[in-house]
Every structure is written in structure tokens, then in C-alpha cells.
Amino acid sequence: MPRIVLPSPPVDSEQTRSFRTHASYIRAFRELALGNSGSPLEETLAGLHASATPILFKPGGLPSSCDRDQLLACLRRAWATARLLEHTHALAQDSEIIRLANSWGTIQAYYVMYGAAQALMVAKGDTRPQMHEPTKRRYVGLWTSCGLQIAPWTLAAAAPGTRLADADGILGGPGRALNVDLHPWVAWQGEQAWDIAARALRSTRQLLIEERLAKRRQEKLTARKKQWRLDQQACAASGRKPEPEPKVGRLTTAEREEAAAGFRPTTIADYLFRLRIKANYKDVTVFSDGPTSDSEAAQVGADLVALASATLLVHELRIAAIIGSSDLVKSMDAVLLQASGEAIGGMAHRRDLHAGLS
Numbered sequence: 001m002p003r004i005v006l007p008s009p010p011v012d013s014e015q016t017r018s019f020r021t022h023a024s025y026i027r028a029f030r031e032l033a034l035g036n037s038g039s040p041l042e043e044t045l046a047g048l049h050a051s052a053t054p055i056l057f058k059p060g061g062l063p064s065s066c067d068r069d070q071l072l073a074c075l076r077r078a079w080a081t082a083r084l085l086e087h088t089h090a091l092a093q094d095s096e097i098i099r100l101a102n103s104w105g106t107i108q109a110y111y112v113m114y115g116a117a118q119a120l121m122v123a124k125g126d127t128r129p130q131m132h133e134p135t136k137r138r139y140v141g142l143w144t145s146c147g148l149q150i151a152p153w154t155l156a157a158a159a160p161g162t163r164l165a166d167a168d169g170i171l172g173g174p175g176r177a178l179n180v181d182l183h184p185w186v187a188w189q190g191e192q193a194w195d196i197a198a199r200a201l202r203s204t205r206q207l208l209i210e211e212r213l214a215k216r217r218q219e220k221l222t223a224r225k226k227q228w229r230l231d232q233q234a235c236a237a238s239g240r241k242p243e244p245e246p247k248v249g250r251l252t253t254a255e256r257e258e259a260a261a262g263f264r265p266t267t268i269a270d271y272l273f274r275l276r277i278k279a280n281y282k283d284v285t286v287f288s289d290g291p292t293s294d295s296e297a298a299q300v301g302a303d304l305v306a307l308a309s310a311t312l313l314v315h316e317l318r319i320a321a322i323i324g325s326s327d328l329v330k331s332m333d334a335v336l337l338q339a340s341g342e343a344i345g346g347m348a349h350r351r352d353l354h355a356g357l358s
Helices: 014-033 043-055 068-092 099-125 132-144 192-238 254-261 268-282 294-323 325-337 346-357
Strands: none
Touching: 014 043, 014 192, 014 268, 014 294, 043 294, 043 346, 068 099, 068 294, 068 325, 068 346, 099 132, 099 268, 099 294, 132 268, 192 254, 192 268, 294 325, 294 346, 325 346
């Protein structure tokens, strides 16, 4: 079969600019989760497990009356999606196909987060939310508002003045002023991952607020039109000249400020959902046409795989603290046994790490 060669995009195309920005954001979240040592994923996951266990694995509370079948179903969906992400990256990383694979990889990374978060919610005895927005809203209470400090999962962007937030509205930061104006294209490194991740969350929050304002404007326009129709009836009855139909629903400054200030904190779950919408609906070519080289695309794929596996690990630790590490490991063993010798990457390694919990 002849080798497929995709044309290289212009170095300054809209897709390339967008790709660079999101590649930087994804890398920042991955570095907050696993560091920037460049070590193999197995080593960085072991390091995360060691540092996160004292924070997240605190058994001994009241037993949860959770729906174990629902819990396992949520975990299986997250695990299966992570395996698809890993396998696709492993098969495609040395070919041009990686650029196409990353479009699905961003979607899969979100669904790993979605399934893992819902599994933890169920483990805590709550009902599983049926839609994306309730899941993202409850994620805030699950991680950002629960008193834990483990980035990037507890990091969030809120309105300035929010309790416990810094001057720019960042919750769960590193305890220093963040440079939220740091451009994602600069050659940032080390502790600057905090600044880039905060910028990603702030920009995501702004997009969500703009959507909220658009909805409020439409609601106001609908109300104005309803009142206009009533007024037209009165005009017709009195013989007065009819007024023109309203075309816009402008918000006052106070209404805009209230909508922005009242919006919930924005988390990594919101950012990954933003990528899902972008890659699946709004700009389906950004991850296929955006990279200027296959190596750029391969790095994004590797970062998505690492971030997904780290996300599963921290959720699994909290679930193990509730249902018991032995039950979690047994559930993982059942899935691994069904793999029938397939390479299952991060899951097998996480299983071994969890097996050492006591």
C-alpha cells in the first residue's frame, strides 16, 4: 500500500495558531499532573501515585451505600476509552495518521475524565448525572471545593473576589501571583505550567460566559417580543400606530456583570469539554491540519495519553478509599483478564500500584 502523505499546512494558518495554543495548554496540564522530567509514563505515574496517595487515599470513613454495578459501569467506560486512546496513539505515532488520530484523542481524553468523575460521584453515594453540564458542575464540588490540593484537577478559574481565589480569580493555585497574560506560544518551562494552565482555564471560562450572555440576550429578546405582541393588541384596539418589532435583547452593564460573577468555577473538565466540542463540531481540522510536523502531533498525542492515565489514577485512588483497594483491584483484574493478552498500557501499571495500597 502506498504511503499516505498529508500536505503540510501553512506555518501561520488559523489551524496552526489554534493548534499551537491548545498543544501548549495540554502540555501544561500534563506537566502539572506528572511533572516535566521526560521519564517514561510508568515512572511518572508511580511518582504521582506516591505523592497523591497520602492526599487522596484516606480509608476508614463511613461505608458508602453506592450502586456497585453503576460504579463499575462508569469505570469500565473510562477504562475502555483510555485503552482506545493509548492503542490509537501507539499505532499512529510514527505515521502521518497521528494528526488525524489526535482529533479523536481530544474527545477520548474528555470522556475518560467524564467516566472517571461519574464513577467517583457514584462511589460517594450520589446519583450519576445524565448530561455533560451537570457532570461538569458537580466536578467543581468533587475536586475544587472539597479542600484538596492536587493540580491540575483542583485548579479552577472563578470570578475575581471569589473566596479563597487569588486576585485573578484562580482557585487552587501554587500560592504565588500567576502571570495569566503569559502567551502560550512562548518557550515556557517548569513552574510556568501553572501560568499557562491558568490561562487555559480563564479563556475557557470567558467562552462559557459569552455563551451564557448570548443565552441571556436571547431570553431578553424573547420576553421583549412577547410584551411587544401584547402591546400591539392594545395599539390595534385604541387605533394607535404600532411600534416596530424588537430585534435585539441588549443586556445592561449590571446584567452582564451579574451573569459573569454568578458563573461557577471553570475546571479542567470544562477545558477538555471545550476540546471535545472544538474537535468534533466547531473546528474539526485543527488537530489534523494544525501541526506543522508529525512530531508535533505525536507529542500532543503522548500528552493526552499521559493526562488521561493520570486522571484515572487520582480518581481510582479516591474510589479505592471508599470501596476498598482490594475491590478496585479485583474490578481492574476482571477487565485485564478479558483483554486476553492485549497490551493494556497504563491500566496494568496502575493496577499494580493500587495493589500495594493498605
